[in-house]
Amino acid sequence: MRQSKLLLLTLAAVLTLTFALATTASAQMIKKVDNFIFFLDQSGSMAQKHKTLDTKKIDMAIETMHAMNKAVPNLDYNASLFLFAPFENKLRPGTYNKTAMTNAISSVKTDFDIFGRLTPMGNGLIDLDPVIAGLRGTTALIMFTDGLSNLGADPVAQARALYAKYGNNLCIHVVSFADHAKGQMIIDDVRALSSCTVVADYTSLNSPGAMDAYARKVFYTDAPAAAPAPTRAPVPVTPMEKETITFSLHFGFDKYQITDEMIPVLEQAKMILDENPSASYVIGGHTDSTGPEAYNQGLSERRAGSVKDWMVTNGVSTSRLESKGYGELSPRYDNATSEGRKLNRRVEIQTK
Structure with a gap:
C-alpha cells in the first residue's frame, strides 16, 4: 500500500514538472x-x-x-x-x-x-x-x-x-x-x-x-527577456540584418531605360521602401554575360541609375539611395540559356 502511494506521488511530481517545463517553454x-x-x-x-x-x-x-x-x-x-x-x-x-x-x-x-x-x-x-x-x-x-x-x-x-x-x-x-x-x-x-x-x-x-x-x-x-537590473554599462546594439528586395524588373538586351511595362513593378518596390522611411538602400544593377566585362559594368551602372532616378522623381529621398553596378559578376540564373540571360538583366534593392 505504501509503495503504491509512493509511486502515485512520484508520478504526480513528474507530471507536474513536465507540465511546468512545457508551460515555461511555451511562455518563452x-x-x-x-x-x-x-x-x-x-x-x-x-x-x-x-x-x-x-x-x-x-x-x-x-x-x-x-x-x-x-x-x-x-x-x-x-x-x-x-x-x-x-x-x-x-x-x-x-x-x-x-x-x-x-x-x-x-x-x-x-x-x-x-x-x-x-x-x-x-x-x-x-x-x-x-x-x-x-x-x-x-x-x-x-x-x-x-x-x-x-x-x-x-x-x-x-x-x-x-x-x-x-x-x-x-x-x-x-x-x-x-x-x-x-x-x-x-x-x-x-x-x-x-x-x-x-x-x-x-x-x-x-x-x-x-x-x-x-x-x-x-x-x-x-518573448522579450525580463528587464535587467539598472546598470551603467552601455547596451549593445545588434546590427540590422540586410534585406534584399527582389522584384521582376528585367531589361531588354543592351537596354537600361525605364519602360511603361516596368512602372507597376517599380511602384510595388517603392511601397516597400516607403514602409521604412528611415532605412537606406543600395540599388544594384546586373547584366548577363554577353559582351565585354567592362562594357557590362557600365551598363549595369546605367540600369541601377535609371531605377534610382525613377525613385527620386517619385518621392524617395535621394539621400536614402545609392546606385551601384555589379556587371555580369553576380548572375542568379544560367547564362548558358536565353531565358537565364534574360532574367540576369535585372535590378535588385538591398538595405544598407
Whole structure:
C-alpha cells in the first residue's frame, strides 16, 4: 500500500514538472501568426526528379513539410493542409496538432502519373481564397512548389489579388523546388509582392539549424527577456540584418531605360521602401554575360541609375539611395540559356 502511494506521488511530481517545463517553454515564445496553411503542389512536374538533386520533387517537398512540422512550436495556431493541381483538402482548418499534421502529410500520394497533370497554380490560389476568408487574424500561407505554372489564371496576379484583399493579415512564403528558370521566375515574382515573405528552398532548409531559424522567422518570435537590473554599462546594439528586395524588373538586351511595362513593378518596390522611411538602400544593377566585362559594368551602372532616378522623381529621398553596378559578376540564373540571360538583366534593392 505504501509503495503504491509512493509511486502515485512520484508520478504526480513528474507530471507536474513536465507540465511546468512545457508551460515555461511555451511562455518563452510568442506566435507571429494566428493561422498557417501548408499548400503543396502535386502537379506532374513535381513527380519528376529534380535536375540536379536527382530526387523526386514531391518526395523532397514531403520531407521538408515533415521537418517544418517538427520545428513549429506547440502554440495555439489554427493549421491546415491543402494541395493544388488538383485542389484537395487534406487537413481542414482547426487547432494545430503535430500528430494530425504528420498524418495528413503522410497521406499525400507521391506515385501519381506525370502526364496530363498540368499546374493551375493561379486557380489553386483562387480555390484557397474562401479558406483564408474563413480564418480570423493573421495567416501564413506556405507554398511548396517548383513554380512551373502552365494552366489557368496567372499565379502572380492571383497572389497580388490576395494581398490586395487581406493586406497585412496575409503573408505568402514559397519554399522552392525549382529546377527551371521559368519556375524560379514565377516564384521570385510571388515573393517580390511583399517584404514579409521569407525566402527558402530545399537545399537551404537542409543546412544545420536552418529549419529552426525559418520557423522562428515565419511562425513565432522569442518573448522579450525580463528587464535587467539598472546598470551603467552601455547596451549593445545588434546590427540590422540586410534585406534584399527582389522584384521582376528585367531589361531588354543592351537596354537600361525605364519602360511603361516596368512602372507597376517599380511602384510595388517603392511601397516597400516607403514602409521604412528611415532605412537606406543600395540599388544594384546586373547584366548577363554577353559582351565585354567592362562594357557590362557600365551598363549595369546605367540600369541601377535609371531605377534610382525613377525613385527620386517619385518621392524617395535621394539621400536614402545609392546606385551601384555589379556587371555580369553576380548572375542568379544560367547564362548558358536565353531565358537565364534574360532574367540576369535585372535590378535588385538591398538595405544598407
